[in-house]
Amino acid sequence: MSDFVCEPLSKKHDKQAFDCGIAVLNNYLAKIASQDVKRKAAAVFVLSPSSEPSRVAGFYTLCSTSIELSALPQELTKRLPRYPEVSAILIGRLARDVAFPGTGSLLLADALNRCVRVSSEIAASVIVVDSKGEAASNFYSKFGFISLPRMPHRMFLPMATAEKL
Template identity: 25%
Template sequence: MLTEDTLVNIENWNPGRHDHSGFDCGVGRLNNFLKLSAKKQQKDDMSRVYVAVEPEESMILGYHAINVGTMNVAELARRPRGTPSHGEVPVLFLGQVAVDQMAQGLGVGSLLTHHVFEKACVIAEEAGCHAVLLDVMSDGDPEAFVRRKGWYEEFGFQSFASNEARMFMTIRQVRRIV
């Protein structure tokens, strides 16, 4: 049985090793990404998927998907210190964070998000990354959207003025967390 004390590893997703057949986070779109799209996206170098698993186990407790891109600084309501005044800046895009219902509330989502921050710091050192960017999933349930957005705000993510579902955190902020 999972508890907050259960040891969890974050590993690069290997569809041949990690069992996603029973994964259910409660959001069909996120379940379907893992079951139907993630393998092809990873194979085509469109994103990288990382999974949370117990050591020596194959059942996926949660996952996140990341890829790189750019963002136009004109989209920001206010320009954080160190951000250029115009143009595009490199970002790490956090596509999804999903946790199986049996592991929700045990810190797996926080562990996955912290892993994203660690990856962002490595990318910033190796190739440049100004911010982590994400879109809060809207699945037609306004209360769930507010909960998800609030969860990301607890880490320090801020919404874009033009789109409340789009959020960002500068790499400077990320480094303070890591």
């Protein structure tokens, strides 16, 4: 990752030039992401080439969430407290510019690392993603994410697994 820097979204980043091939994600970064940061609705992190610090090679968002304990597989829940909801961190959006193939795994690795770091200060038992389609589900599965039985497009990764990664 020495060729890239991942940092919070700021005014220096050229949000308009980003193109991941998905209009809704391009629009989010260009028009909504800064507002989400200001309103504390999501933290937005940007991956930029070290040689072009204003260019956005990719981005992801994080926010706190929870998931019903009953939605998780029983083999995981037996190690968790019996609260109705389990604390979690949601990777809400993750996208890479089409000009930077292969950086999706760098983005996810940075997001997982950040989740593990903050979970020691703000408790979270799992990391959650909402996969958009089969390709996204396959991508997240490679990193150990598991589909929820009742919500196949919602996937989770136990924080303990992320700590090992």
